[in-house]
Amino acid sequence: MGSKQDRYSLEVHPFDDFISDTTERLIIGTFPTHKKNRQFEFYYGNDSNHFWTIIADIFKVRFERIKGESAIEERKTFAVQHNIGFTDMLELCYRRNDYSGDEHLYPVKWKDITVILEDYPSIKTLIFTSRTDAIGALGLFKTLLQKKGIKEPEFES
Numbered sequence: 001m002g003s004k005q006d007r008y009s010l011e012v013h014p015f016d017d018f019i020s021d022t023t024e025r026l027i028i029g030t031f032p033t034h035k036k037n038r039q040f041e042f043y044y045g046n047d048s049n050h051f052w053t054i055i056a057d058i059f060k061v062r063f064e065r066i067k068g069e070s071a072i073e074e075r076k077t078f079a080v081q082h083n084i085g086f087t088d089m090l091e092l093c094y095r096r097n098d099y100s101g102d103e104h105l106y107p108v109k110w111k112d113i114t115v116i117l118e119d120y121p122s123i124k125t126l127i128f129t130s131r132t133d134a135i136g137a138l139g140l141f142k143t144l145l146q147k148k149g150i151k152e153p154e155f156e157s
Helices: 051-059 068-081 113-119 137-148
Strands: 008-012 025-029 084-088 090-096 105-110 125-128
Touching: 025 137, 051 068, 068 084, 105 137, 113 137, 125 137
Parallel strands: 025 084, 025 125
Antiparallel strands: 008 090, 090 105
16 A cells, blocks of 8 residues: 655735724734635635634624625625734745645745734734644744744733
């Protein structure tokens, strides 16, 4: 029985940051799911990702669209109305075997979140979608701060 050899693909982040001058809460992920898993080309567009279901429960809203441009526009409108922005920690990474989990992503170029915070002073809250040390969004952010010599702030769970 032969062993499967890992394949690595170099991927550029497919979306722009979604941030406005009124953004108060910035949701920070690691990197989008593999393209084959996306129902729409925007943050958390994977049909098995429960992000938008949880957001709908929290804000008592219902998202009518689940695919395509109409789903993107519906979520962007919601985000602007609620002063929410989106970004990810990685701009460029290797993905192993087309898997989407953080443990299958290998950073090449990180997004400098500190620049975003300087450019958008209205942002008061950072929300990380994964807290795994080193490989999750929060772990990558902490590493970025350490590399830049910035003291790590207190984080709430």
